[in-house]
Amino acid sequence: MLAAAVSACNRHQSALAPFGEEAASTRALTIVLLVGAVVIAALVAGLMQHAIRTPGGRLTHRQGMRLVLWLGAIVPTVTLFALLAASLPLMRPAPVSAADLRVRVEGEQFWWRVAYAAPGTSPVIAANEIRLPVGRTTMFELDGGDVIHSFWIPGLAGKMDMIPGRTNTLVARPTKAGRYRGVCTEFCGLSHALMAFDVIAMEPAAFDAWLTAQRRPAPPPAGRGAALFARYGCGGCHSIRGVGPDSAIGPDLTHIGSRRTLAAGILPMTTANLAGFIRDPGSTKPGVRMPAFPHMSDADAVQIARYLEGLK
Amino acid sequence: MSKRLKHRIRRLDVSLWTLIVPPTVWAVHFLFSYLWAALNCAKVGEFAKFPTLFAVGTVLALLVIAAAGVIAWIQSRMPGDDPPHESGTDVDRLRFIATSTLLLAGLSFVAVIFTATPVLFLTDCR
Numbered sequence: 001m002l003a004a005a006v007s008a009c010n011r012h013q014s015a016l017a018p019f020g021e022e023a024a025s026t027r028a029l030t031i032v033l034l035v036g037a038v039v040i041a042a043l044v045a046g047l048m049q050h051a052i053r054t055p056g057g058r059l060t061h062r063q064g065m066r067l068v069l070w071l072g073a074i075v076p077t078v079t080l081f082a083l084l085a086a087s088l089p090l091m092r093p094a095p096v097s098a099a100d101l102r103v104r105v106e107g108e109q110f111w112w113r114v115a116y117a118a119p120g121t122s123p124v125i126a127a128n129e130i131r132l133p134v135g136r137t138t139m140f141e142l143d144g145g146d147v148i149h150s151f152w153i154p155g156l157a158g159k160m161d162m163i164p165g166r167t168n169t170l171v172a173r174p175t176k177a178g179r180y181r182g183v184c185t186e187f188c189g190l191s192h193a194l195m196a197f198d199v200i201a202m203e204p205a206a207f208d209a210w211l212t213a214q215r216r217p218a219p220p221p222a223g224r225g226a227a228l229f230a231r232y233g234c235g236g237c238h239s240i241r242g243v244g245p246d247s248a249i250g251p252d253l254t255h256i257g258s259r260r261t262l263a264a265g266i267l268p269m270t271t272a273n274l275a276g277f278i279r280d281p282g283s284t285k286p287g288v289r290m291p292a293f294p295h296m297s298d299a300d301a302v303q304i305a306r307y308l309e310g311l312k
Numbered sequence: 313m314s315k316r317l318k319h320r321i322r323r324l325d326v327s328l329w330t331l332i333v334p335p336t337v338w339a340v341h342f343l344f345s346y347l348w349a350a351l352n353c354a355k356v357g358e359f360a361k362f363p364t365l366f367a368v369g370t371v372l373a374l375l376v377i378a379a380a381g382v383i384a385w386i387q388s389r390m391p392g393d394d395p396p397h398e399s400g401t402d403v404d405r406l407r408f409i410a411t412s413t414l415l416l417a418g419l420s421f422v423a424v425i426f427t428a429t430p431v432l433f434l435t436d437c438r
Contacts, residue, residue, distance in 0.1 A: 077422050081429075084429055089433055093436050093438045169438065
């Protein structure tokens with residue numbers, strides 16, 4: 001059990017290892033509440049022990065009533081009010097300005113459609129990975145593409161539901177660069193537990209450079225992999241900007257080679273994993289919408305995988 | 313407080329209906345708070361800078377509850393027979409209901425303050 005408890009402690013997906021302002025203040029509040037609860041429990045236990053050991057009749061009726069009034073009503077009321085006053089400011093949404101980065105994230109079974117919209121520019125479409133600039137405010141616009149999902153980056157901020165037809169907003173401000181992880185926290189189907197994403201908090205300059213690179217279309221198709229990608233009809237669902245038709249059914253693959261993981265934060269991005277996932281995605285993610293390609297040869301799958309890996 | 317007022321208060325009818333005045337005010341204030349915030353955000357589009365109507369409603373609720381509490385306090389100290397006040401007499405019945413009303417008034421007073429506090433902190437419609 002201890003092993004299970006210890007394994008739950010990690011730096012990349014834990015509300016106890018915050019890298020954003022909201023998660024940090026939530027952790028501080030949690031610690032205050034926990035320590036406060038322990039102190040109050042100890043005081044009450046001590047008082048009870050004292051009361052049990054004290055012979056009867058030590059307090060008059062009046063003194064007893066006064067004790068009840070103070071310890072039973074006034075002190076708890078004041079304590080609860082102090083806790084309320086301390087926790088309410090945390091519920092106040094952080095200020096956002098029109099100049100802040102907006103990241104639209106849509107939950108799909110079982111992946112994440114991501115669009116970065118810096119002010120005054122057209123959105124940059126990506127998927128299954130979210131990059132954020134450290135020290136800047138980002139507003140997430142969250143929506144459910146098919147069913148209800150929930151968006152949670154434990155180290156960054158609280159959870160927010162993604163509801164089809166409704167846009168929920170979540171304001172966050174990362175404070176520490178690094179690689180983190182987010183998850184879906186509302187049961188959304190067979191592979192709900194396999195619906196995650198990488199979160200990469202970057203220094204602002206590096207983020208700007210990355211976003212500029214993401215805005216560029218993919219290099220012109222070359223080699224057998226690109227031809228096979230077209231021949232197997234992959235472009236019917238997946239967009240590779242600058243190559244083939246625009247399709248928004250499946251995740252955008254324009255820069256898939258620059259992502260660290262595959263299948264929405266589940267597999268490391270390797271040729272073997274890519275090839276295996278292309279031929280039989282259902283064995284990695286049960287219930288996945290992408291069809292299997294059992295008739296595709298291993299060699300073809302590897303060629304396509306190499307082509308995708310090259311899309312940095 | 314003048315003796316005459318005290319005397320009049322003690323002669324007020326008390327019943328289970330007067331007992332539930334404080335919690336009813338609390339409930340109405342609770343509903344009022346939600347309606348006020350929702351209507352204000354929907355109609356105006358942003359949170360009121362000076363929530364005058366809300367402040368007036370809250371003060372009014374607190375005054376009614378405080379009045380109920382003061383009346384109950386006076387009634388609960390009605391001179392009568394010696395404690396314990398557990399007989400089926402009029403005085404004991406009055407003292408019992410008055411004490412219950414007083415306790416409920418205390419609870420409702422605190423609850424109204426707790427309900428109103430978020431308005432001071434969450435000055436945002438999101």
